[in-house]
Amino acid sequence: MKKGVVVIGGGPAGMVSALTAHRYYPEKDITLIKNVEKGVIPCGIPYMVSSMGNPEENGLSMLPLEKAGIEIIMDEVKKINRKEKSVSTEEGNDFPYEKLVLALGSKPFIPPILGVEKEGIYQIEKEMGYLKKMVATIRKSRNVLVVGGGFIGVEFADEISKIKGTTVYLVEMFPRLLLNSFDLEFGSLVEEKLESEGVKVLTNKRVIEFVGDKRVEKAKFEDGETVDVDCVILGIGSIPNSDLAVESGLDMTKKSGIWVDEYMRTNDPDIFAVGDCALKRDFFTRREVLVMLASTATSEARVAGASLYNLRVVRENKGALGIYSTYVDGLALGSAGLTEGNARKEGFEITIGNFEGIDKHPAALPNANKIKIKLIFSSYSGIIMGGQVAGGESCGELINAIGIAIQKRVSFSELETLQIATHPRLTSAPTKYPIVLAANDAASKMLVKQ
Amino acid sequence: MKKGVVVIGGGPAGMVSALTAHRYYPEKDITLIKNVEKGVIPCGIPYMVSSMGNPEENGLSMLPLEKAGIEIIMDEVKKINRKEKSVSTEEGNDFPYEKLVLALGSKPFIPPILGVEKEGIYQIEKEMGYLKKMVATIRKSRNVLVVGGGFIGVEFADEISKIKGTTVYLVEMFPRLLLNSFDLEFGSLVEEKLESEGVKVLTNKRVIEFVGDKRVEKAKFEDGETVDVDCVILGIGSIPNSDLAVESGLDMTKKSGIWVDEYMRTNDPDIFAVGDCALKRDFFTRREVLVMLASTATSEARVAGASLYNLRVVRENKGALGIYSTYVDGLALGSAGLTEGNARKEGFEITIGNFEGIDKHPAALPNANKIKIKLIFSSYSGIIMGGQVAGGESCGELINAIGIAIQKRVSFSELETLQIATHPRLTSAPTKYPIVLAANDAASKMLVKQ
Numbered sequence: 001m002k003k004g005v006v007v008i009g010g011g012p013a014g015m016v017s018a019l020t021a022h023r024y025y026p027e028k029d030i031t032l033i034k035n036v037e038k039g040v041i042p043c044g045i046p047y048m049v050s051s052m053g054n055p056e057e058n059g060l061s062m063l064p065l066e067k068a069g070i071e072i073i074m075d076e077v078k079k080i081n082r083k084e085k086s087v088s089t090e091e092g093n094d095f096p097y098e099k100l101v102l103a104l105g106s107k108p109f110i111p112p113i114l115g116v117e118k119e120g121i122y123q124i125e126k127e128m129g130y131l132k133k134m135v136a137t138i139r140k141s142r143n144v145l146v147v148g149g150g151f152i153g154v155e156f157a158d159e160i161s162k163i164k165g166t167t168v169y170l171v172e173m174f175p176r177l178l179l180n181s182f183d184l185e186f187g188s189l190v191e192e193k194l195e196s197e198g199v200k201v202l203t204n205k206r207v208i209e210f211v212g213d214k215r216v217e218k219a220k221f222e223d224g225e226t227v228d229v230d231c232v233i234l235g236i237g238s239i240p241n242s243d244l245a246v247e248s249g250l251d252m253t254k255k256s257g258i259w260v261d262e263y264m265r266t267n268d269p270d271i272f273a274v275g276d277c278a279l280k281r282d283f284f285t286r287r288e289v290l291v292m293l294a295s296t297a298t299s300e301a302r303v304a305g306a307s308l309y310n311l312r313v314v315r316e317n318k319g320a321l322g323i324y325s326t327y328v329d330g331l332a333l334g335s336a337g338l339t340e341g342n343a344r345k346e347g348f349e350i351t352i353g354n355f356e357g358i359d360k361h362p363a364a365l366p367n368a369n370k371i372k373i374k375l376i377f378s379s380y381s382g383i384i385m386g387g388q389v390a391g392g393e394s395c396g397e398l399i400n401a402i403g404i405a406i407q408k409r410v411s412f413s414e415l416e417t418l419q420i421a422t423h424p425r426l427t428s429a430p431t432k433y434p435i436v437l438a439a440n441d442a443a444s445k446m447l448v449k450q
Numbered sequence: 451m452k453k454g455v456v457v458i459g460g461g462p463a464g465m466v467s468a469l470t471a472h473r474y475y476p477e478k479d480i481t482l483i484k485n486v487e488k489g490v491i492p493c494g495i496p497y498m499v500s501s502m503g504n505p506e507e508n509g510l511s512m513l514p515l516e517k518a519g520i521e522i523i524m525d526e527v528k529k530i531n532r533k534e535k536s537v538s539t540e541e542g543n544d545f546p547y548e549k550l551v552l553a554l555g556s557k558p559f560i561p562p563i564l565g566v567e568k569e570g571i572y573q574i575e576k577e578m579g580y581l582k583k584m585v586a587t588i589r590k591s592r593n594v595l596v597v598g599g600g601f602i603g604v605e606f607a608d609e610i611s612k613i614k615g616t617t618v619y620l621v622e623m624f625p626r627l628l629l630n631s632f633d634l635e636f637g638s639l640v641e642e643k644l645e646s647e648g649v650k651v652l653t654n655k656r657v658i659e660f661v662g663d664k665r666v667e668k669a670k671f672e673d674g675e676t677v678d679v680d681c682v683i684l685g686i687g688s689i690p691n692s693d694l695a696v697e698s699g700l701d702m703t704k705k706s707g708i709w710v711d712e713y714m715r716t717n718d719p720d721i722f723a724v725g726d727c728a729l730k731r732d733f734f735t736r737r738e739v740l741v742m743l744a745s746t747a748t749s750e751a752r753v754a755g756a757s758l759y760n761l762r763v764v765r766e767n768k769g770a771l772g773i774y775s776t777y778v779d780g781l782a783l784g785s786a787g788l789t790e791g792n793a794r795k796e797g798f799e800i801t802i803g804n805f806e807g808i809d810k811h812p813a814a815l816p817n818a819n820k821i822k823i824k825l826i827f828s829s830y831s832g833i834i835m836g837g838q839v840a841g842g843e844s845c846g847e848l849i850n851a852i853g854i855a856i857q858k859r860v861s862f863s864e865l866e867t868l869q870i871a872t873h874p875r876l877t878s879a880p881t882k883y884p885i886v887l888a889a890n891d892a893a894s895k896m897l898v899k900q
Contacts, residue, residue, distance in 0.1 A: 012881050023894055044812055044874045051875070057814035295872045295880040302867045302886075317867070325873040334871050362494055364507035396876025397847035400885075401854055403870060408858040416756075417749045417767070420853060421784050423775040424494045425501070426846025430745040431462050435850075436752075444473055 002029045003096045005308060006087060008077050008244070009103030010034025011042065011126065013275030013297035015065060017101045020305025022068045028309075031095060032065060033087070035076040038128035042294050045124060046155035048135050050162040055135045059128060080248035082268055099270050099308040102245060102258060103301065106238035106276035106292055111147070115210035121232040124152060134233070138163070141230035145169045145219050147207060149177035151326045152235035154190055158328045161197040168199050169219075169227060173206045180342075181322065181335040183374065186388050193328045238292055240277045253279045256288050262317050264304035272308065274300040283319035283406075284338060284385060285346060291320040323403045325396050334399025337386030337406045340376055349379045353412070353442030359392045361422070361429035371395070373434040375402070375415075377442050382411040389434070394427065402435065412446070415439035452479045453546045455758060456537060458527050458694070459553030460484025461492065461576065463725025463747035465515060467551045470755025472518045478759075481545060482515060483537070485526040488578035492744050495574060496605035498585050500612040505585045509578060530698035532718055549720055549758040552695060552708060553751065556688035556726035556742055561597070565660035571682040574602060584683070588613070591680035595619045595669050597657055599627035601776045602685035604640055608778045611647040618649050619669075619677060623656040630792075631774065631785040633824065636838050643778045688742055690727045703729045706738050712767050714754035722758065724750040733769040733856075734788060734835060735796060741770040773853045775846050784849025787836035787856045790826055799829045803862070803892030809842045811872070811879035821845070823884040825852070825865075827892050832861040839884070844877065852885065862896070865889035 005028055007018045018032045039060040040048075048055040062072055076090040086096040108123035110116060120141075122134040138144055144160050146153045149172030157170040170177075177194075178187045191201050202221075210232065211218040220226045240257030251259040251267040258273040260266055266273050273279075275297030282289045303317050323336040343350045353375040360368040371391030377384055387402035389395045405415060416439045422430040455478055457468045468482045489510040490498075498505035512522055526540040536546040558573035560566060570591075572584040588594055594610050596603045599622025607620040620627075627644075628637045641651050652671075660682065661668040670676045690707030701709040701717040708723040710716055716723050723729075725747030732739045753767050773786040793800045803825040810818040821841030827834055837852035839845045855865065866889045872880040 012879075016881055023890070024897070041812055041874070041879065043872065043880075044815075047815065047874050051816065052812070052814055054814075057812055059812075293880075295870050295883070298880045298886075299867045299869050302890075306866075318869075321869045323869050323871045325871040325876050327873055327875040332873075332876055336871065362491055362502070362507050362509075364502055364504075365494075365497065366501065393843065393876055394847045396871070396873055397844045397851060399871045400877075401847060401851040404851055404854045404858070404860070404868065407864075407869060408854070408860060410854070410858060414857075417752045418854065419749050419768075419771045419773050419857060420745050421773045421775040421786065421846070421849045422493065422745045423777055423782075423846055424491070424497050425777040426775050426782055426843055427850075429462075429491065430493075430743075430748045431466055433745075436748075440473070440752075447474070 003098050004029035005031070005099045005101065006095050006097035007032045007101040007103060008087065009105055009275070010036060010039050010062070011103060011105050011275065012294045013105070013301045014101070014103035016298045016301035017103055017274055017305045018065055018070050019068060020302050021308055022070060024306050025309055029071070031071045031073060033073045033075055033077055033089065033095065036127050037074060040126050040128055040131060042126055045131060046152065046159050048131060049138055049156065049159035051159065055132050056128070077244060080244060082248055085270060099272065101304055102271065102273040102277060103275050104241040104244060104277035107241050108234065109237045109239050111234065111236055113207055113210060115212065115216070118210050118212050118216040119214050120216040120230060121210060121234065123234045137231050141166060143167045143169070143227065143229045144231045144233065145171060145227065145229045146233045146235060147171050148235035148237070149174070149203065150180065150235060150237065151178060151324065154178060154194065154328060155326060156233050156235060157194055157199045158197065161194070161199050169202060170194065170199055171202045171205050171207060173204070175204050177201070177203070181324065181339065182333065182388055183340045186333060186374070186390050189331060189390050190328055190333065193331045197329055238276065242277045245273065245277070253288055256280050256290055263307040263311060264300055264317060265307070272304040274304045280320040283321045286319060289320060291322050293324055295323065296320050318407065321403065321406060323399065325399050331390065332393050332395040333388070333390045334395050335388045336399050336403040338376055339386060339388065340374070343376055343385060348385065350385065351377045351379045351442045351445050353377065353438035353440070355434050355437040355441055357428050357432045357434060357437065359394050359428055361424050361432070365424055367392070371428065371434055373438045375435070375438040375442060377412050379446065382413065382446070383409050384412065384415065398434065412439045412442050416443055453548050454479035455481070455549045455551065456545050456547040457482045457551040457553060458537065459555055459725070460486055460489050461553060461555050461725065462744045463555070463751045464551070464553035466748045466751035467553055467724055467755045468515055468520050469518060470752050471758055472520060474756050475759055479521070481521045481523060483523045483525055483527055483539065483545065486577050487524060490576055490578055490581060492576055495581060496602065496609050498581060499588055499606065499609035501609065505582050506578070527694060530694060532698055535720065547720070549722065551754055552721065552723040552727060553725050554691040554694060554727035557691050558684065559687045559689050560684065561686055563657055563660060565662065565666070568660050568662050568666040569664050570666040570680060571660060571684065573684045587681050591616060593617045593677065593679045594681045594683065595621060595677065595679040596683045596685060597621050598685035598687070599624070599653065600630065600685060600687065601628060601774065604628060604644065604778060605776060606683050606685060607644055607649045608647065611644070611649050619652055620644065620649055621652045621655050621657060623654070625654050627651070627653070631772065631789065632783065632838055633790045636783060636824070636840050639781060639840050640778055640783065643781045647779055688726065692727045695723065695727070703738055706730050706740055713757040713761060714750055714767060715757070722754040724754045730770040733771045736769060739770060741772050743774055745773065746770050768857065771853060771856060773849065775849050781840065782843050782845040783840045784845050785838045786849050786853040788826055789836060789838065790824070793826055793835060798835065800835065801827045801829045801892045801895050803827065803888035803890070805884050805887040805891055807878050807882045807884060807887065809844050809878055811874050815874055817842070821878065821884055823888045825885070825888040825892060827862050829896065832863065832896070833859050834862065834865065848884065862889045862892050866893055
């Protein structure tokens with residue numbers, strides 16, 4: 001049998017690993033083995049409920065791989081034979097490899113709630129057939145309960161609220177939504193928005209039991225309250241899918257999956273791991289963190305794919321930044337790097353820059369939105385460590401501009417005199433550009449301190 | 451009379467100079483002298499035609515200055531008395547200064563065309579009264595001729611095309627529109643868009659005469675053709691407004707106005723100059739260039755305002771990048787740094803990265819647009835030198851992400867593994883993020899070369 005690169009996993013991390021390997025090592029045979037017949041675009045899952053008329057629109061296309069001549073095998077890998085350098089599958093086949101990439105992904109965390117196994121209760125599985133059933137159930141339900149106020153839960157609640165006649169409850173055990181990625185003043189914007197859509201946001205609340213015969217009929221909370229439900233969505237998070245790696249004796253980390261170095265190499269020099277199943281180090285502290293985002297996973301896949309046979313290009317995984325955006329009924333939010341809360345918890349001495357403005361200029365132009373920004377700087381070095389934005393759709397790319405600034409460790413004084421493109425229909429005014437004005441605000445505070 | 455900072459000029463550069471000076475030197479009295487009673491937001495001028503119902507909506511508010519306690523004087527400065535450190539005005543007043551900021555702006559270039567002085571022919575004056583008359587004339591005209599295919603001309607043509615029953619001609623003497631900031635494949639998108647709106651785009655064409663009695667009635671071209679016109683807009687460019695500086699004996703440059711150093715200081719240590727009237731150096735070559743953008747001007751104003759009395763913060767004007775965006779009927783375009791054409795003209799050895807995709811994911815989501823990107827890298831160092839984007843409104847901030855990368859001299863290999871925020875409703879997919887994929891494309895070409 002031919003040898004070359006074998007990739008296990010058909011999600012974004014696996015796909016991009018295979019495509020990058022093909023680009024850097026076109027002379028090698030590349031095989032991708034996946035165990036899900038019809039995959040989906042992970043971040044598109046909530047939008048299968050309403051925004052997409054037909055959930056099938058969220059299918060993950062394998063076409064780019066086919067075009068590149070990458071062999072796609074539908075099978076489940078059961079064993080990695082590290083000595084022989086091959087993998088064995090459920091269907092009894094052996095695939096030898098020179099280099100192996102593990103893109104095993106993650107699996108939904110199922111909370112130990114009484115009755116969690118009842119019918120009508122769904123977790124976020126990345127498989128089309130399962131999700132189509134879930135969407136069909138949601139669309140015909142009268143009362144849907146979403147468990148978990150992270151971005152998956154928030155996006156599901158927003159989408160379900162658009163179905164006429166359906167009541168949606170969003171339950172979060174902490175005092176506010178999006179706690180991990182946003183400070184209070186941003187999280188509360190989301191809460192207000194969801195409530196204005198009719199979502200019943202229940203914070204500081206914990207489900208302790210799902211009641212019903214075979215099917216879920218009620219959810220019972222710790223405080224004794226109950227609500228009637230026909231359908232429950234569990235959006236509480238995921239855990240690395242790393243059993244295969246454990247069994248093959250690769251070094252593991254405590255909670256974030258397979259140990260990898262800066263080039264995504266495991267302790268076996270011929271095996272790489274990327275995405276949700278691989279160790280993430282925090283961008284600032286280098287400590288182990290749980291970050292499960294397709295954008296982080298694909299970035300790692302590009303590092304791995306390029307580094308398989310030799311480190312041709314000096315590059316590195318700088319650590320996971322935690323950069324993402326979300327959208328609730330016209331309100332877009334983005335977060336990159338450390339929040340104020342997380343920075344203080346870590347012990348960083350920080351200075352905050354805030355600004356509120358309008359995302360067009362003059363404000364009288366059509367579709368102008370309020371825009372709100374917060375930047376977090378290291379007080380001592382002046383370097384930007386984090387940013388949060390909320391406003392119209394332009395926030396989707398604005399957070400990426402901030403993300404580049406963080407990744408390049410830009411200082412507040414550089415941001416104050418940043419050269420930017422502004423346009424009446426597209427951005428804030430040059431005199432009131434959010435990143436610049438927030439850096440100004442932080443600078444004023446630093447001047448006072450000196 | 452009290453002394454402190456005097457700023458001459460009430461446009462964005464003057465305003466931001468005064469506000470920044472106030473922030474850094476709150477103990478100083480600050481006076482701003484302006485000669486235009488009712489100023490306007492410069493980049494909003496085209497949008498006074500259609501997008502704003504009432505042109506008054508484009509007024510430039512002095513409120514932030516008033517709030518900061520900055521004195522605003524309506525008068526015209528006639529002389530700078532450098533020995534006495536004061537300025538004398540038309541109304542006969544003298545204002546002493548410790549530090550003087552010249553934010554004199556630019557004036558429209560009036561081409562030497564026969565009959566250019568006739569009624570119905572307007573240039574771009576940044577004054578509300580004049581522009582209101584211009585807008586009123588446009589709105590009742592049947593045939594409007596716009597001279598100049600730069601971004602002002604393009605935006606005017608787009609706005610005028612929205613008036614029912616009005617024909618608009620856009621004349622450009624070069625073979626294509628937006629020649630300075632976009633390569634052909636981007637400029638042609640604008641041409642197609644305008645033509646689809648009914649604009650008559652006349653490239654390779656030069657007006658040689660405006661015919662008519664007192665009022666313009668016809669425009670005559672070099673090739674002998676004529677068209678009937680009721681109104682003409684001259685959008686050919688501007689020249690630095692630097693007479694006052696010349697008369698006061700400050701060092702001048704050949705074409706771009708008042709000579710300044712990295713901190714916007716003229717050769718007189720107590721006089722600073724910013725914005726359209728001050729020397730611009732190219733970001734890459736340091737050569738003198740003409741860049742007249744409010745965003746560049748305000749960036750310079752922030753450098754000057756902070757540096758008036760001492761260089762508290764180490765900062766510098768890195769040279770003008772030439773970064774801007776434009777918008778034509780739903781199509782947004784951005785450009786930053788060097789185009790392919792300009793880079794080759796300068797003699798840079800470059801490698802191009804291209805990508806075309808969709809600005810949402812999956813493409814089935816509402817309001818998905820095609821997006822097109824081109825990045826220009828130095829072949830030898832791998833550093834990004836320029837970028838162009840075209841697509842939906844997200845391009846307005848996407849070009850700013852590219853602009854930060856250029857200003858921080860990021861390499862293609864860093865961009866290939868950039869950590870980015872992606873969201874179905876807001877951005878392209880993580881597997882197909884435009885900046886990353888264009889960097890990929892450039893990388894492939896560099897690998898082949900080696």
